[in-house]
Amino acid sequence: MSPRKTPALTSTHIVYAVVLVTIAVGAVLVGSAGRNFFSTGNISDILTGTSVLGFIAIGQTLVILVGSLDLSVPYVISLSSLVAATVMANETGNILPGVLAALALAAAIGLANGLIVSGLKVHGFIATLGMGLIISGYLASNYKGSAGQTPLAFRLIGATGIGPVPVSTLIMLACAGAVLLLLNRSRLGSHMFAVGGDLTVARMSGIKTRVPVIAAHVLCSVLAGLAGLLLAARLGVGSPTIGSQGGYDLLSIAAVVLGGTLLAGGKGSLVGTLGGVLIFAMMDNIMSVLQINPFLKDVVRGVVIVAAVAVYARRRTLGRPARFSDTTGPAGPPDTRPERIQKDTGVTA
Amino acid sequence: TTDSSIEDPPSAEAEPAATEAAPAESTDEWFDQAVYDTQDEQRSATFEGDPAQPHLQYLAGDMTDTAAFASEGAKKVCFANASISNPWRQTGWITMNEQLKALQDSGVVSEMETRDAQDDDNTQISDIDYFISEGNCDAFIISPNSTAALTPAVERACETGKPVVVFDRGVETDCATSFIHPIGGFAWGIDTAEFLSGKLQEGDKVVALRILPGVDVLEQRWAAAERLFEENGIEAVDYFTGADPTEIKKIIADELATGDVQGVWMDAGDGAVAAIEAFEDAGADLPVMTGEDELSFLRKWEETGLDAMAPVYSNFQWRTPLLALEKIFAGEEVPAEWVLPQSPITEEDRGEFLEANEGMPDGHYAKFGGEDLPGYPTVWQERQIP
Amino acid sequence: MDNDVDSPAGSEAVLRAAGLSKSFFGVPVLSNADLTLFPGQVHGLVGENGAGKSTLMKLLAGVHQRDSGTIEIAGQAVDFSHPTQAHAAGLSTVFQEFNLLPERSVAENIFLGREPRRGILTDTRTMQARTSELLAELGVSSIRPGSPVSSLSVAQQQIVEIAKAISYDARIISMDEPTAALAGPEVELLYEIIRRLTSRGVAVLYVSHRLKEIFDLCDIITVLKDGQVVGCHPASELDDAALVRLMVGRPISAYFPDIEPGTAVGEVVLRAEKCGNDQLDSIDLSLRTGEIVGVAGLQGSGRTELLEALFGAAPFTRGTMELSGVRYAGRSPREAVRRGIALITEDRKSEGLSLNQSILDNALSVVRSVFPSRNRKARAGIPAMFSSLEVGARDLSQEVQYLSGGNQQKVVLAKWLAVNPRVVLLDEPTRGIDVGAKLAVYQLMRSLAANGAAILMVSSEIPEVLGMADRILVLRDGRIAGTAPPESTEEEVLALAAGVRADQEASQ
Amino acid sequence: MSAHPTARAESGSTRQPLSRNRSSRGERLLRFLRTPGGAVFVLLLALLAAVIAANPSFGEPGSLIRFLGRTAPIAIAAIGQYFVIASGEFDLSMGSVVTAQVIIAGNLIGQDESRAIPVLLLMLVFGAFVGFLNGCVTTLLGVPSFIVTLGTMLALLGLVMYWTGGAATGNPADSFRQIGRGGIPDVPVVEVIPYPLIILVVVAGAAFWLMRRPFGRTLLAAGDNPRAAALAGTPVWWVKTRAFMLSSLAATAAGIILVGYAGVHPSVGRGYEFTAITAVVLGGVVLGGGRGWVLSAAAGAFSLELLFTLLNFLGVQSTWRDSVQGLIIIVAVAVAAQTWQRKRRGAPPAASQVPPPQPGTAG
Numbered sequence A: 001m002s003p004r005k006t007p008a009l010t011s012t013h014i015v016y017a018v019v020l021v022t023i024a025v026g027a028v029l030v031g032s033a034g035r036n037f038f039s040t041g042n043i044s045d046i047l048t049g050t051s052v053l054g055f056i057a058i059g060q061t062l063v064i065l066v067g068s069l070d071l072s073v074p075y076v077i078s079l080s081s082l083v084a085a086t087v088m089a090n091e092t093g094n095i096l097p098g099v100l101a102a103l104a105l106a107a108a109i110g111l112a113n114g115l116i117v118s119g120l121k122v123h124g125f126i127a128t129l130g131m132g133l134i135i136s137g138y139l140a141s142n143y144k145g146s147a148g149q150t151p152l153a154f155r156l157i158g159a160t161g162i163g164p165v166p167v168s169t170l171i172m173l174a175c176a177g178a179v180l181l182l183l184n185r186s187r188l189g190s191h192m193f194a195v196g197g198d199l200t201v202a203r204m205s206g207i208k209t210r211v212p213v214i215a216a217h218v219l220c221s222v223l224a225g226l227a228g229l230l231l232a233a234r235l236g237v238g239s240p241t242i243g244s245q246g247g248y249d250l251l252s253i254a255a256v257v258l259g260g261t262l263l264a265g266g267k268g269s270l271v272g273t274l275g276g277v278l279i280f281a282m283m284d285n286i287m288s289v290l291q292i293n294p295f296l297k298d299v300v301r302g303v304v305i306v307a308a309v310a311v312y313a314r315r316r317t318l319g320r321p322a323r324f325s326d327t328t329g330p331a332g333p334p335d336t337r338p339e340r341i342q343k344d345t346g347v348t349a
Numbered sequence B: 001t002t003d004s005s006i007e008d009p010p011s012a013e014a015e016p017a018a019t020e021a022a023p024a025e026s027t028d029e030w031f032d033q034a035v036y037d038t039q040d041e042q043r044s045a046t047f048e049g050d051p052a053q054p055h056l057q058y059l060a061g062d063m064t065d066t067a068a069f070a071s072e073g074a075k076k077v078c079f080a081n082a083s084i085s086n087p088w089r090q091t092g093w094i095t096m097n098e099q100l101k102a103l104q105d106s107g108v109v110s111e112m113e114t115r116d117a118q119d120d121d122n123t124q125i126s127d128i129d130y131f132i133s134e135g136n137c138d139a140f141i142i143s144p145n146s147t148a149a150l151t152p153a154v155e156r157a158c159e160t161g162k163p164v165v166v167f168d169r170g171v172e173t174d175c176a177t178s179f180i181h182p183i184g185g186f187a188w189g190i191d192t193a194e195f196l197s198g199k200l201q202e203g204d205k206v207v208a209l210r211i212l213p214g215v216d217v218l219e220q221r222w223a224a225a226e227r228l229f230e231e232n233g234i235e236a237v238d239y240f241t242g243a244d245p246t247e248i249k250k251i252i253a254d255e256l257a258t259g260d261v262q263g264v265w266m267d268a269g270d271g272a273v274a275a276i277e278a279f280e281d282a283g284a285d286l287p288v289m290t291g292e293d294e295l296s297f298l299r300k301w302e303e304t305g306l307d308a309m310a311p312v313y314s315n316f317q318w319r320t321p322l323l324a325l326e327k328i329f330a331g332e333e334v335p336a337e338w339v340l341p342q343s344p345i346t347e348e349d350r351g352e353f354l355e356a357n358e359g360m361p362d363g364h365y366a367k368f369g370g371e372d373l374p375g376y377p378t379v380w381q382e383r384q385i386p
Numbered sequence C: 001m002d003n004d005v006d007s008p009a010g011s012e013a014v015l016r017a018a019g020l021s022k023s024f025f026g027v028p029v030l031s032n033a034d035l036t037l038f039p040g041q042v043h044g045l046v047g048e049n050g051a052g053k054s055t056l057m058k059l060l061a062g063v064h065q066r067d068s069g070t071i072e073i074a075g076q077a078v079d080f081s082h083p084t085q086a087h088a089a090g091l092s093t094v095f096q097e098f099n100l101l102p103e104r105s106v107a108e109n110i111f112l113g114r115e116p117r118r119g120i121l122t123d124t125r126t127m128q129a130r131t132s133e134l135l136a137e138l139g140v141s142s143i144r145p146g147s148p149v150s151s152l153s154v155a156q157q158q159i160v161e162i163a164k165a166i167s168y169d170a171r172i173i174s175m176d177e178p179t180a181a182l183a184g185p186e187v188e189l190l191y192e193i194i195r196r197l198t199s200r201g202v203a204v205l206y207v208s209h210r211l212k213e214i215f216d217l218c219d220i221i222t223v224l225k226d227g228q229v230v231g232c233h234p235a236s237e238l239d240d241a242a243l244v245r246l247m248v249g250r251p252i253s254a255y256f257p258d259i260e261p262g263t264a265v266g267e268v269v270l271r272a273e274k275c276g277n278d279q280l281d282s283i284d285l286s287l288r289t290g291e292i293v294g295v296a297g298l299q300g301s302g303r304t305e306l307l308e309a310l311f312g313a314a315p316f317t318r319g320t321m322e323l324s325g326v327r328y329a330g331r332s333p334r335e336a337v338r339r340g341i342a343l344i345t346e347d348r349k350s351e352g353l354s355l356n357q358s359i360l361d362n363a364l365s366v367v368r369s370v371f372p373s374r375n376r377k378a379r380a381g382i383p384a385m386f387s388s389l390e391v392g393a394r395d396l397s398q399e400v401q402y403l404s405g406g407n408q409q410k411v412v413l414a415k416w417l418a419v420n421p422r423v424v425l426l427d428e429p430t431r432g433i434d435v436g437a438k439l440a441v442y443q444l445m446r447s448l449a450a451n452g453a454a455i456l457m458v459s460s461e462i463p464e465v466l467g468m469a470d471r472i473l474v475l476r477d478g479r480i481a482g483t484a485p486p487e488s489t490e491e492e493v494l495a496l497a498a499g500v501r502a503d504q505e506a507s508q
Numbered sequence D: 001m002s003a004h005p006t007a008r009a010e011s012g013s014t015r016q017p018l019s020r021n022r023s024s025r026g027e028r029l030l031r032f033l034r035t036p037g038g039a040v041f042v043l044l045l046a047l048l049a050a051v052i053a054a055n056p057s058f059g060e061p062g063s064l065i066r067f068l069g070r071t072a073p074i075a076i077a078a079i080g081q082y083f084v085i086a087s088g089e090f091d092l093s094m095g096s097v098v099t100a101q102v103i104i105a106g107n108l109i110g111q112d113e114s115r116a117i118p119v120l121l122l123m124l125v126f127g128a129f130v131g132f133l134n135g136c137v138t139t140l141l142g143v144p145s146f147i148v149t150l151g152t153m154l155a156l157l158g159l160v161m162y163w164t165g166g167a168a169t170g171n172p173a174d175s176f177r178q179i180g181r182g183g184i185p186d187v188p189v190v191e192v193i194p195y196p197l198i199i200l201v202v203v204a205g206a207a208f209w210l211m212r213r214p215f216g217r218t219l220l221a222a223g224d225n226p227r228a229a230a231l232a233g234t235p236v237w238w239v240k241t242r243a244f245m246l247s248s249l250a251a252t253a254a255g256i257i258l259v260g261y262a263g264v265h266p267s268v269g270r271g272y273e274f275t276a277i278t279a280v281v282l283g284g285v286v287l288g289g290g291r292g293w294v295l296s297a298a299a300g301a302f303s304l305e306l307l308f309t310l311l312n313f314l315g316v317q318s319t320w321r322d323s324v325q326g327l328i329i330i331v332a333v334a335v336a337a338q339t340w341q342r343k344r345r346g347a348p349p350a351a352s353q354v355p356p357p358q359p360g361t362a363g
């Protein structure tokens, strides 16, 4: 129907273009340091870097889609690693109870977050900041340093790989697949988009608006719990600080936004988020190989986050296809018009 | 593929740690009478080696035979660092790099590749694994971010058959060629608590300013001190400050608003000056106090004429790992557990240290031990971090 | 109540509401209202802005809970606490505000909350197929079920809303100003849809401020005034004048006020030559002091773009403009406001008002951001301005979100009056407001003209353009298709707008 | 203005025309106290009473004034953060700005008193510049401020640490530190009036004045609906950028006070952004912009500090303090949210929006 259907360049495309650029730059830089960017060890290092942040960013994507945030993830991670490790207490037979206990607790925290956000109408920022503080106090009061021990069979998860691909990354990708299906092919998923997009519309359509919010929070916490389990497998013990050490709260939000999800909710892509996570992991890898001063690493991270988001944040100001252009003469009447024009709020000088 | 090392059953050493570390309500959880007694003795023990080079001194004990490592040529060292996120680590890191230059000049070390984990256990595990698979390392130096969590990774490094030197915090395995550390937290606790108890009366109040919970090195300091305060009938209340002077000042101000405070105890010197200033600002009598050998504290101490002492968590230990590797590659035996001296700075020798460190920034540590290294003193004065 | 409507022969009332009352913050908005709907009939609901029409609909739909009264559907007393319960009982509503998610597809929007499933997954194919059927049933082929709603025009979005309401298989459909965003052909389409519905025995409750539509469509008309039913008559018994009298409680002598004495068309204030951007081309126009120029055109012909370009919100990239003989670049709204241009936007909620701010703050927003030095003086004049505009509100500190549509529009007008503009651009200034408020807007335009302002007014209601303008620019596909004199007929303007007489431009 | 034309609608409309300018003062106060922005003052008084009950000596004027003095920096930061939040944005870079300024003061002033003034000016310029950068990237490049300021937070702290090697040379000259440490001595009743308190009063006064100025009202309008504001001729980018600049300048002021109060240390200022945002939200300011009163933000900061003090006095085990703080924040904001809700829904909280029981089609 449409005479000139411009192939829409979505933010996900751009994210993966950035991924490619990062790979290219990484290959050159790592090569210049006398290393091989594509060696097994290096790829495995990068992918390992994606798995923990990946779990959290998947969950964070859900929470951001419904218009909330989760700043409590670091503490859920720590708690889950501790619960798992202490329940397992180095007994292979306790693996299942340990995993279940950790995930159940994570789910309960997510439930509480969800109820506070959707029921008490507390902004997700505050609700989860508060919840994070509550858990952090609990951790500090009850766990002095690392605790418990995960059995060998469980630790294998953190140390096994198929070729250069760690099992943990595969599990993370499997979770991503499941969540992708949930988002795009289930009622709950549609309702998450709806609630994040416009609460009134969702309510008017008969959606129980609390359900998607609560579900997103529960899933986010459970995914953080999984990240905690993975860390318990890698560390061999539970640790009360492992979550906050990684700074996963802000980093995961940055990865989600980098992946093209609207911070305000209602629009976004999980695939993009994975791209964002990959960019971070590669960036860390490259900077470590180059032995960049750790303080400067943060500078680079900060600049890259902003610059990358800026690339496609500008794109959203595009309007509908032009009817007339400055150079050519009149064109035929367009019969498609994507997107109501969203002009700059700022006034151009 | 599966990392071969992980298939080994966890080493026997890990077992007691697991049970010991289970969450417990008791505040004594970190207290270990045997270790306490050992460290108490070590405080007054005589160290082998030249006192002019404290970073090479050690306590007599088991030695690791390193004949197998003896070889010619400059070696590549891989260093997995926990972080340089506090002034103590920064000072040490500068010293270590100067030591590196010296060893590069003498042809012992060709290069040192460093990965900094930025305080994250998980990153440090990846760093070590990366070194194992990609680093072409001839030797490993590891400054673990935490004890239990890094144990498996250190074991994997050991399995490469290359020398592994662990320093500062330990791990729960003795596979390392050498584990370098000053006497330890209990000794710190004993030094400080005995000093304060000696100066204070029974029933006096001590405010204990602690950085954060859950770090073994720090927890042991408090475990020992708390016990001694209790024994001596001194009332001690402890706070976590995150090393933030603002927080410290508020805590002291609130304490002074509630009643008198006769002593201040710190598990690390960060922010000691703020604690003293809180007394000054409130117009209260200055307390008896223990801080650390950070210059800011020594300077304030001298200026105010405070009754104080500065325990030391010997910063010069950052030189030792590289020197240990020099010995190892020369085939000389090294202590399996290399205990470095750790003697507090007292009223008597304070002036001496202040003089020796003139021109150094406030965040510098008096016992950094790098006076004989090439960049001295500019590198430390300008705090050039590579 | 003079509820003198008999039930049509043989049919039972499908909805019977009696004594409905509702107050917000103790302010009664609806008191003791009765309403009866019969199958196959269109029931018109009219009244001034703020009369309580939307509130009545929301009570029926279960969006708001009534304070008192009873509602029966097919003889059964009902008490909805949520719109879905109303849907289940066979009542669906097209609300005044859009209820669509712009980022989601048409099909997803229509089936939101009741997506068909196969197993645990959503059955996207069925959903799209059913959407296509639904749209075909409405006689619409230009909307694809898979395209995101944000890619649709306002009119198309309105059609999606209607499709959604119909998809519930409702016995009763209420529509709150469904044509507010529609122009000629789409309105025809809607008529068609409504007739098809009533022929199936559906009862329709219809709210509109366009009296023509009310008379075209409705069988029975209920008039609300200040929250009370002041009349319920068969449409055949009423005419325009009678209806307006009921609504306003006063006679309206002339619908469009005459030009004020002393109004003189003077020299050119704003001139544009060969202007264009990616939506407009070859725009030549000149506006004179004291003149009201109308802009007509079909949906999407670029009328809004024209105003936005003149105002610098979506600037021209070609051509030159002059304001009172001095070059005017038109790069930003700020420049435009500085130079004395005002733009009353089409969509007051998203472009005209800060809904959480007070009436006073909104009214002063232009003064404060562009002429801060005049703030104090402007502030002093506000109360007088509001009482002359007859804004119905508690006080000036009330947040504008709680005002009805017409009163909100008056706040928008007030914020521009406060800076005394030389050129006033109005985009659909009377959309969705009642006759009384419309009249106020017309009079305001007249007196602005009398005071020497130049006025450019866009409207989809051609009678309004004909009634008010001194001359009419007709836009087609981003160009000025021609100028029509005020004596033209509606048909002539439409023909120009649709390009019937002009040679069709072939679209590739 | 006087000549503005008005509509002359014909004769006696039955609608009550808007004649009243404002409600009466008492009515307004009562209405205000029922909003979250007003309720925080009630919370403040309640906490104060509780603290004094727990430790009567805190109620002495001398103690109170010292408390006010030491809370000044966080209150100033909250006021700065208020501008940004009211404009619909976030400023996460605040903590890093504080740290950076503290270290700049330590390193550039050193013991040389003559440098105090030039460095002070430099710090102000630097603060304004950081805010300007945040604002421009947010508004002109369209990057969400959460991300922009997160980036600034990382980059700024990293740069400062890199520059100083992690630790400052030392505290700046004592005369400079007097700004944060000293006060007007020998005042009757209260003993001293700390300079930080004076700075706070000035800042709060200026903020209050600013919010009543066209700038303040425009800021709220732009936070509420930036598109409408832009079409009203507001240079939205500049309004928001100024909000960011005010925020960074407030962080600078907080840094200047803190370097005096606490001295130089890289952890001074850590977490300030979250504390400030918490304080602002506690003050009833709505995240997302367009609502809230600037002094309520300062009151929120005082409430938060009083809460910490109360916990200290009650001898709550220090590891549990985080938990109590988290709980209180959630409860306070939940209560506030319920109040807004009720206000919005109109009248008594009778009709709660019940989720639909058994919607026919959803299964």
Ligand SMILES: Nc1ncnc2c1ncn2[C@@H]1O[C@H](COP(=O)(O)OP(=O)(O)OP(=O)(O)O)[C@@H](O)[C@H]1O
Pocket (backbone or CB within 6 Å): C024, C025, C029, C047, C048, C049, C050, C051, C052, C053, C054, C055, C056, C096, C402, C403, C404, C405, C406, C407, C432, C433, C434, D344, D345, D346
């Ligand atoms: N949620 C609400 N809270 C407070 N007041 C409200 C609310 N909804 C409507 N009102 C008030 O109720 C009155 C009636 O509003 P309603 O929307 O029913 O009018 P209407 O007849 O539909 O007007 P319009 O033609 O302008 O749409 C108005 O004065 C409005 O301000």
Ligand SMILES: Nc1ncnc2c1ncn2[C@@H]1O[C@H](COP(=O)(O)OP(=O)(O)OP(=O)(O)O)[C@@H](O)[C@H]1O
Pocket (backbone or CB within 6 Å): A320, A334, A335, A336, A337, A339, A340, A341, C152, C153, C154, C183, C297, C298, C299, C300, C301, C302, C303, C304, C305, C346, C428, C460
């Ligand atoms: N050819 C088109 N196809 C689809 N949508 C269109 C088209 N032209 C315009 N629109 C949409 O219709 C709305 C109004 O467009 P525009 O401003 O060009 O028209 P207009 O003449 O001002 O119409 P109106 O003011 O009646 O909406 C916008 O949302 C625009 O995206």
Ligand SMILES: [Mg+2]
Pocket (backbone or CB within 6 Å): C053, C054, C055, C096, C176, C405
């Ligand atoms: Mg209405």
Ligand SMILES: [Mg+2]
Pocket (backbone or CB within 6 Å): C303, C304, C305, C346, C427
């Ligand atoms: Mg238009």
